[in-house]
Amino acid sequence: MTSEHALPAPAHPGVAGSTPTTGARRAFLAAAVRRPGQIGAVFPSSPRLAGLLASVVPSHGAPVVVELGPGSGSVSAPIADRLPAGGRHLAVELDPALAAYLRRSRPGMEVVDGDARELTSLLAAREAGRVDAVVSGLPWSLFGQADQRAILAQVSAVIGGEGAFTTFAYTHTLAMSSARRFRRLLHEAFDEVVITRTVWRNVPPAYAYVCRRPVTA
Ligand SMILES: C[S@@+](CC[C@H](N)C(=O)[O-])C[C@H]1O[C@@H](n2cnc3c(N)ncnc32)[C@H](O)[C@@H]1O
Numbered sequence: 627m628t629s630e631h632a633l634p635a636p637a638h639p640g641v642a643g644s645t646p647t648t649g650a651r652r653a654f655l656a657a658a659v660r661r662p663g664q665i666g667a668v669f670p671s672s673p674r675l676a677g678l679l680a681s682v683v684p685s686h687g688a689p690v691v692v693e694l695g696p697g698s699g700s701v702s703a704p705i706a707d708r709l710p711a712g713g714r715h716l717a718v719e720l721d722p723a724l725a726a727y728l729r730r731s732r733p734g735m736e737v738v739d740g741d742a743r744e745l746t747s748l749l750a751a752r753e754a755g756r757v758d759a760v761v762s763g764l765p766w767s768l769f770g771q772a773d774q775r776a777i778l779a780q781v782s783a784v785i786g787g788e789g790a791f792t793t794f795a796y797t798h799t800l801a802m803s804s805a806r807r808f809r810r811l812l813h814e815a816f817d818e819v820v821i822t823r824t825v826w827r828n829v830p831p832a833y834a835y836v837c838r839r840p841v842t843a
Contacts, residue, residue, distance in 0.1 A: 646670050646700050653727040654698040661721060666765025670700035672828040675794060679834055680704035682759045682790035688712035689758035692749065692784065694742045694777075695719065699728055701763050702735055716754055718742050743773060745780040757784040762793035767805040774808050778815045782840030791816070791837040796830045809835075816840055
């Protein structure tokens with residue numbers, strides 16, 4: 627099933643997230659200047675977009691949640707707000723300085739210095755086989771087709787038939803072939819792809835993809 631419609635506003639008050647701190651903004655900007663081709667953004671996701679991305683995190687039980695490309699933690703905040711006490715939150719970040727910043731600022735999160743392209747082995751090393759949700763902040767439009775496919779295949783493998791996957795795209799990137807290809811790959815990889823309303827107050831405006839039931843799981 628493929629549908630494009632607005633998701634309801636997050637029911638959980640904490641899910642809307644909070645405005646990034648000055649320290650988080652500085653850490654993000656420094657990384658964006660240092661590695662523009664890896665960060666793919668100048669501003670962290672807004673609380674509204676972050677809340678949409680985190681809405682798939684189960685709020686009961688002991689879920690395992692994986693965040694890809696957490697940056698300075700703008701999406702980590704609403705994930706942590708939603709996560710129940712027994713849950714695990716693993717965050718895979720390629721930039722060592724951002725990973726170090728997250729380790730200091732988010733002690734409850736398991737920060738994994740690593741590459742999302744090696745997702746399954748990174749999780750196996752941490753005995754996190756079954757994953758309930760993967761929340762991605764990765765800059766997909768900067769990746770080639772092989773990397774987009776490889777990461778989506780690993781996300782599909784780890785969430786299986788029961789889990790959920792969210793990610794986002796900037797509205798202006800739909801003019802780029804890599805972003806259009808990524809959308810096509812999502813529709814190939816998942817039985818359900820919901821495209822949320824545009825968050826106009828994000829800079830730049832963006833929307834989220836909420837995906838379930840990988841076709842290969
Ligand atoms: C656009 S920023 C998003 C940051 C944050 N999630 C947000 O929404 O504000 C992209 C993040 O993905 C990280 N990243 C890029 N490629 C990666 C990869 N292959 N594996 C893990 N992280 C990666 C970057 O270092 C950066 O922190």
